[in-house]
Amino acid sequence: MPVDGPVPWQLVEHTAAKHNIYRRYLHRWFPIILSNDSWNEATYAEGFSGPGIYAGGEDGSPIIAVRAFAEEVSNLSKKANFLFIDDDQRCVTMLTDQLTRVFPQRPRNPGLMPVAVRKGKCEDLLELELGKLGAWGSPILAVLDSWGNAPVPYGLLQRIANNPGSEVIVTFKPQHFVRFVDDLGDAADDVFGGDRTWRQASVLPSSEKRQFILTCYRNALETAGFRYLLDFELVDRRGDTLYLVFGTNHRLGLEKMKDSLWEVDKVFGIGFRDPRDSQLETLFEFTDPELSPLSRLLRDRLRTHGPTRVETLRKFALFDTVFRPQHVIDALPPLVHSGAAELGDGTRQIRRGSVIQLTTNTQHATPR
Numbered sequence: 001m002p003v004d005g006p007v008p009w010q011l012v013e014h015t016a017a018k019h020n021i022y023r024r025y026l027h028r029w030f031p032i033i034l035s036n037d038s039w040n041e042a043t044y045a046e047g048f049s050g051p052g053i054y055a056g057g058e059d060g061s062p063i064i065a066v067r068a069f070a071e072e073v074s075n076l077s078k079k080a081n082f083l084f085i086d087d088d089q090r091c092v093t094m095l096t097d098q099l100t101r102v103f104p105q106r107p108r109n110p111g112l113m114p115v116a117v118r119k120g121k122c123e124d125l126l127e128l129e130l131g132k133l134g135a136w137g138s139p140i141l142a143v144l145d146s147w148g149n150a151p152v153p154y155g156l157l158q159r160i161a162n163n164p165g166s167e168v169i170v171t172f173k174p175q176h177f178v179r180f181v182d183d184l185g186d187a188a189d190d191v192f193g194g195d196r197t198w199r200q201a202s203v204l205p206s207s208e209k210r211q212f213i214l215t216c217y218r219n220a221l222e223t224a225g226f227r228y229l230l231d232f233e234l235v236d237r238r239g240d241t242l243y244l245v246f247g248t249n250h251r252l253g254l255e256k257m258k259d260s261l262w263e264v265d266k267v268f269g270i271g272f273r274d275p276r277d278s279q280l281e282t283l284f285e286f287t288d289p290e291l292s293p294l295s296r297l298l299r300d301r302l303r304t305h306g307p308t309r310v311e312t313l314r315k316f317a318l319f320d321t322v323f324r325p326q327h328v329i330d331a332l333p334p335l336v337h338s339g340a341a342e343l344g345d346g347t348r349q350i351r352r353g354s355v356i357q358l359t360t361n362t363q364h365a366t367p368r
């Protein structure tokens with residue numbers, strides 16, 4: 001759907017934070033992928049690229065990507081393809097101009113760095129254009145930044161998940177997504193890979209709908225074939241949110257994306273939250289994070305899985321929450337000191353090898 005209003009538009013806070021995460025991740029992704037002996041080329045692709053610039057002159061995501069490549073690895077001889085798709089002609093024209101203006105000297109010759117900017121719908125063009133570039137069969141990082149008002153085809157996500165070394169970032173505004181899901185008929189099931197579970201959202205209280213749909217979407221990406229997922233909401237001070245889900249089959253990718261997330265500078269005035277936290281608490285403090293949401297998630301995990309080693313909880317934090325493994329050691333003492341949990345050996349000294357379990361009173365209590 002073409003942009004409703006002028007192009008370019010103002011950069012809002014969570015877009016700035018999102019760009020900061022992309023920038024940090026891309027500065028890691030290009031060198032890791034292009035110095036890996038298994039690959040001779042890699043592709044960065046956007047299905048909803050935008051104009052490459054914001055009203056205040058800030059870079060859009062396509063420029064951020066090309067800049068990260070130019071700064072990190074333009075000296076390597078491997079091929080890097082770039083593909084940008086948008087269905088608004090103004091964005092396509094502006095992005096083409098921006099790329100020429102910002103990079104008057106191409107970082108690489110066109111043979112080693114093909115850049116394709118195409119006008120059309122992501123759902124019609126992305127897979128096809130990746131084929132024309134010869135991208136399938138080598139790593140692809142696909143950024144699908146749809147605003148939530150365009151469906152991201154599930155078949156495309158499946159194909160990316162099953163393509164070697166490939167990863168996806170999907171972003172949308174949850175409120176758009178809820179509206180989009182409410183408005184569409186059976187075709188909307190395709191977004192969830194044909195699974196109709198998300199429709200149960202219609203009988204939930206409105207406060208629970210969004211969280212439920214985000215969980216269904218995460219599950220759908222897992223079913224599409226992504227082994228590791230990191231999903232979270234970026235929240236600005238007014239409470240406006242942007243949902244971001246990252247899918248990869250590589251643990252290193254997950255770790256690097258999580259590092260990028262936790263490095264985001266708090267000057268952006270943006271917090272993030274784990275959609276699985278029952279209280280949906282927003283974390284604004286990145287250097288000294290508020291760990292109560294993790295304590296609640298750990299308590300829920302102990303309730304469903306029984307006595308668990310701290311090392312296993314560290315893996316749970318890495319793979320199933322927005323938190324880092326090292327946060328676990330600090331999130332457990334409040335549970336022990338409040339009497340909600342105890343150590344298997346009866347001590348109060350929490351170590352990686354310790355086993356931790358809920359106390360009998362807490363086993364059946366409702367999570368708060």
Ligand SMILES: C[S@@+](CC[C@H](N)C(=O)[O-])C[C@H]1O[C@@H](n2cnc3c(N)ncnc32)[C@H](O)[C@@H]1O
Nearest residue numbers: 001048049050060061086087088121122145150
């Ligand atoms: C959120 S903006 C992209 C922002 C950009 N990725 C960035 O971070 O700088 C979404 C873009 O998607 C485009 N768009 C909306 N529906 C589309 C569709 N079905 N296919 C392709 N582009 C679409 C809009 O024209 C808009 O430029």
